[in-house]
Amino acid sequence: KEYINKDFITFEQKNKVDIDSVLNIIFSHFYKIARQLRCRYENRETLKIKDEYDVQDLLHALLLLYFDDVRAEEWTPSYAGKSARMDFLLKNERVVIEVKKTRLGLADKELGDQLIIDVDRYKVHPDCKRLICFVYDVEGRIGNPSGLMADLNNQHEGFATVIIKPDM
Numbered sequence: 001k002e003y004i005n006k007d008f009i010t011f012e013q014k015n016k017v018d019i020d021s022v023l024n025i026i027f028s029h030f031y032k033i034a035r036q037l038r039c040r041y042e043n044r045e046t047l048k049i050k051d052e053y054d055v056q057d058l059l060h061a062l063l064l065l066y067f068d069d070v071r072a073e074e075w076t077p078s079y080a081g082k083s084a085r086m087d088f089l090l091k092n093e094r095v096v097i098e099v100k101k102t103r104l105g106l107a108d109k110e111l112g113d114q115l116i117i118d119v120d121r122y123k124v125h126p127d128c129k130r131l132i133c134f135v136y137d138v139e140g141r142i143g144n145p146s147g148l149m150a151d152l153n154n155q156h157e158g159f160a161t162v163i164i165k166p167d168m
Contacts, residue, residue: 019093022066023163026059027134031166034058034138052101055136056087059099063088074127084121086128094129096122102141108148111135115152119160131156135164 034049037058049055056072063070069091075084088097098118100111115133122128133152135142142148145164152162 019090019095023097023132026062026066027163027165030055030059030062030134030136031138033062049101049136049138051103052099052136055101055134056099059097059134060088063090063097067093086122086125089127091127094127096125096128096131098122098131098133100133100135102135102137102139104141107141108143111142112148112152115160115162119152119156123159129159131160133160133162135162137164138166 034047037046038048040046047054047058049058060070060072067090071089071091072087073085074089075086086096087099089095090097098115100106100114102111106114118133119131122131135145137145142164145167149162149164152160
């Protein structure tokens with residue numbers, strides 16, 4: 001009989017995982033996972049996605065499925081006289097993930113402005129070769145998500161990618 005490796009995936013296999021495919025799976029299923037967490041047996045306490053910090057908490061747990069070195073709240077070098085904290089740095093992959101959750105006062109224009117500033121800020125970070133901006137728009141506040149993604153992705157092709165989920 002063959003036995004399944006107790007870790008299921010070897011270290012070598014894990015390091016050959018395509019980052020874009022993994023992140024696409026996580027982001028594409030994020031809403032389904034968040035929704036499932038609301039449905040607990042006997043109405044037990046759960047994680048409710050009410051703000052950006054809740055999105056970060058759930059995303060952090062999901063990233064740990066595939067990435068060993070997930071650093072939260074890493075500081076960026078000073079840019080325009082100000083330093084900021086990036087949401088996640090996948091250190092070995094040299095990828096930064098910035099998380100946004102739309103809300104009243106943070107929709108198309110404001111979101112676009114924030115992401116443009118983020119792109120410029122992260123370009124100077126020595127460990128950031130790519131920036132992935134995950135925008136969780138569960139309330140559908142962005143009027144034209146495809147247009148916003150196309151504008152920002154085309155402008156920063158090769159460095160920054162904006163992903164808005166769930167798809168409406």
